[in-house]
Amino acid sequence: xxxxxxxxxxxxxxxxxxxxxxxxxxxxxxxxxxxxxxxxxxxxxxxxxxxxxxxxxxxxxxxxxxxxxxxxxxxxxxxxxxxxxxxxxxxxxxxxxxxxxxxxxxxxxxxxxxxxxxxxxxxxxxxxxxxxxxxxxxxxxxxxxxxxxxxxxxxxxxxxxxxxxxxxxxxxxxxxxxxxxxxxxxxxxxxxxxxxxxxxxxxxxxxxxxxxxxxxxxxxxxxxxxxxxxxxxxxxxxxxxxxxxxxxxxxxxxxxxxxxxxxxxxxxxxxxxxxxxxxxxxxxxxxxxxxxxxxxxxxxxxxxxxxx
Numbered sequence: 001x002x003x004x005x006x007x008x009x010x011x012x013x014x015x016x017x018x019x020x021x022x023x024x025x026x027x028x029x030x031x032x033x034x035x036x037x038x039x040x041x042x043x044x045x046x047x048x049x050x051x052x053x054x055x056x057x058x059x060x061x062x063x064x065x066x067x068x069x070x071x072x073x074x075x076x077x078x079x080x081x082x083x084x085x086x087x088x089x090x091x092x093x094x095x096x097x098x099x100x101x102x103x104x105x106x107x108x109x110x111x112x113x114x115x116x117x118x119x120x121x122x123x124x125x126x127x128x129x130x131x132x133x134x135x136x137x138x139x140x141x142x143x144x145x146x147x148x149x150x151x152x153x154x155x156x157x158x159x160x161x162x163x164x165x166x167x168x169x170x171x172x173x174x175x176x177x178x179x180x181x182x183x184x185x186x187x188x189x190x191x192x193x194x195x196x197x198x199x200x201x202x203x204x205x206x207x208x209x210x211x212x213x214x215x216x217x218x219x220x221x222x223x224x225x226x227x228x229x230x231x232x233x234x235x236x237x238x239x240x241x242x243x244x245x246x247x248x249x250x251x252x253x254x255x256x257x258x259x260x261x262x263x264x265x266x267x268x269x270x271x272x273x274x275x276x277x278x279x280x281x282x283x284x285x286x287x288x289x290x291x292x293x294x295x296x297x298x299x300x301x302x303x304x305x306x307x308x
Contacts, residue, residue: 031256032289033060034278038076038083041278044255045084048274049092052266056094056132056252060279061101067112070103074116076279078123085127094130094159095120096275099144110143114150121155132159132182132223137190138166138197145172156180159223163188164208165197173211177218184223184252185211189288209234216242216249223273225252227261246270254289 034044045055059076061069077095084090097120103112121131133148135141144160151158159182162169166188176183187204188197198204208231215222216238224235232251239249250271253262265272277285 029282029286032254032277032286033282034255034276036278036280036282038080038278041080041276042083042087042089044276044278045089045093046087048276049089051263052272053262054092054094054250054271054273055276056096056273058096058098058134058275058277058285059101060277060285061281062098062136062284063100063105064103065106067103067106070101070106070112070116073101074120077120081120081123081127081129084129090127090129094132094273095124096132096134096161098134098136099147100136100140104140104143110147113143114147117147118151121151121158125155125157130157130159130182131155132161132184135161135163135186138192141166141168141172152181157182159184161186161225162211163190164211165192165204167196167198169207169211170214173214173218177215177220179219181218181220182223183215183220184225185215186225187228189292205231212238216244222249223252224249225275227253227258229261232261232265257289 034041041057045057048055057080059073059080061073061076064070064073077097080095081090084093097117099113099117102116103109106112117131117133124131131151133144133151135144148158148160157180160176161184162172162176164185164187173183173185185208187208198207205228208226212222212224212231212235216235222235224231226232226235235249235251239246246269250273251265252273252275255274255276262272262274
């Protein structure tokens with residue numbers, strides 16, 4: 001019941017201030033976020049790489065309302081790219097980018113976001129890595145996919161994220177299931193209205209499986225973004241059904257969640273990529289992680305009331 005409330009709170013400045021000031025917040029944030037500084041992130045990347053895992057890195061930030069902030073986010077990714085290349089970690093890492101952090105919601109935001117993300121994709125390619133465009137709420141999907149199409153003309157390795165709870169996603173999967181396409185399929189973590197998205201968890205799960213079948217049957221590279229044991233097992237079954245080798249798809253899971261499953265999949269020879277967020281603008285990401293996991297949410301809210 002509290003999930004939609006927390007998703008709405010993820011965009012509330014007043015609740016942001018309350019949560020940020022609570023003593024209990026920092027230990028909880030540290031579970032899901034690799035740190036606030038670049039060197040913290042690189043330590044986490046190296047630790048995971050040493051255990052046979054790959055990563056996708058998100059410099060946290062979204063919904064910016066100032067062009068200079070969009071430029072700062074761009075520059076943070078350029079610094080990240082340089083650091084990955086100079087530290088020898090680029091082969092183990094890619095980067096995840098939220099276009100709202102690059103100015104997508106500003107006036108003329110589509111062009112602003114494209115102009116800011118282009119040098120990041122160029123730098124990533126030069127460093128021997130790639131970029132995946134994260135998907136945000138349903139109002140951004142058309143713009144994000146249009147930017148993806150433009151980027152892929154020059155940088156075909158640029159990846160996309162699709163969310164199974166949106167009604168449109170099966171069609172988008174068909175569009176993006178072609179050769180060379182990289183698609184991370186997730187269930188979705190935004191508070192979407194009933195006219196655009198499934199509201200029932202069972203319906204979201206069924207849609208996820210339908211979308212996964214399309215991607216596994218296609219010629220692209222599916223990235224299975226789920227912690228759900230059933231979805232992991234279904235993905236393995238579908239990969240076998242469509243004759244995919246273990247290097248022709250991968251699993252992706254979030255930093256700090258089901259770490260034992262990360263290790264198990266690696267031990268079985270699967271590609272396992274961990275989504276590592278870092279940075280100071282952790283609030284929106286943190287609130288969505290609480291909304292997804294009732295046990296975490298209940299613990300945090302009790303602590304907030306008793307200690308905040």
